[in-house]
Amino acid sequence: MKYLYFLLFTVIVCSCSDKPVFSETFQQQTTGHYLFHPDAEIDVHYDNNKLLIDWVGVKDIEPLLLDNETFYIKEMNKKMRFVQNPSDGLYYLSEVMGDESVTYDYRKQPDSIRVPSYYLHRKAYDKALKGYLELQSKDSSLALIEEVKFNRFGYNKLSSKAYEEAIAIFKINVALYPKSANVYDSLADAYLRSGDSLQAYNNYSKSLALESANPRAQRYIKAYNNE
Known part of the structure; x- marks a missing residue:
């Protein structure tokens, strides 16, 4: 009986400590900023194999990891996964719905492309203005x-x-x-x-x-x- 309790305890401890390990290649491929909307980004980075998210001014959000590619972000109330689009080879954040279908919702952006608010909050006002003028030219009623x-x-x-x-x-x-x-x-x-x-x-x-x-x-x- 004691052996069974010990075995059960060992299984529980191992399962709780079995956190996903992200390879260095995977971290490099998925690190970056993903376009959330025309003036906001989801920033993905890692710290000692810990996945961290920055979103709309909130820094270092630690999502609940479900597996090596899927996680839940409480602050966004969204379950997401990393996916690579075969048509363009780019990484996306995909919202995971009930049917588990693969969608390409938030595309990883090149380092050279940032939303206007990124520049605004870093006091790069000329670049911010250029970005906002471009948004305005596309949709002047944009909130x-x-x-x-x-x-x-x-x-x-x-x-x-x-x-x-x-x-x-x-x-x-x-x-x-x-x-x-x-x-x-x-x-x-x-x-x-x-x-x-x-x-x-x-x-x-x-x-x-x-x-x-x-x-x-x-x-x-x-x-x-x-x-």
């Missing part, structure tokens, strides 16, 4: 590039007194929405708080030209002209 999104992000920077970053973000908004009075008003506000009264005046003037009923711009321009 990912809404004016209010950049305005909110810029004011978050402004509230922490990161003036240069706020100005750069508001400039992206101006480039995306040059006919909006609000984007010039926000940019003027950032310049004003940073101490650049001339650029504040210039951008309040642009805002007022697009929307004459802007009391803040009116007050500032009047005060500036009376100095």
Whole structure:
């Protein structure tokens, strides 16, 4: 009887510790960023044979491993597997559905191709703007590039007194929405708080030209002209 208990205990311990071992080749093939949507990526990397995921600002998510290719990501509520598409030879992340069919949902991207938000959060604002302009040219109604999104992000920077970053973000908004009075008003506000009264005046003037009923711009321009 004691022998049976010992055998059962051994089986349980071995099965619990039997974690998948990813070969060096497999790690190299699957490490990288996979396109989740036009402005977000799923970043896959390994640390001491541990599979880790970065997704929408959450770092080092450790998924539940189901086998050497399949895993569950609680934060996404998705069961996924690595698959290689025979038609292009590229690796994809495939969402695993009930029928276990193979789909090619999120393609691994070349290192040279990144989504605009990747550059935005690394302060590479010119590259970010280029990417957002490309997205806008394909679909101007895309929620990912809404004016209010950049305005909110810029004011978050402004509230922490990161003036240069706020100005750069508001400039992206101006480039995306040059006919909006609000984007010039926000940019003027950032310049004003940073101490650049001339650029504040210039951008309040642009805002007022697009929307004459802007009391803040009116007050500032009047005060500036009376100095």
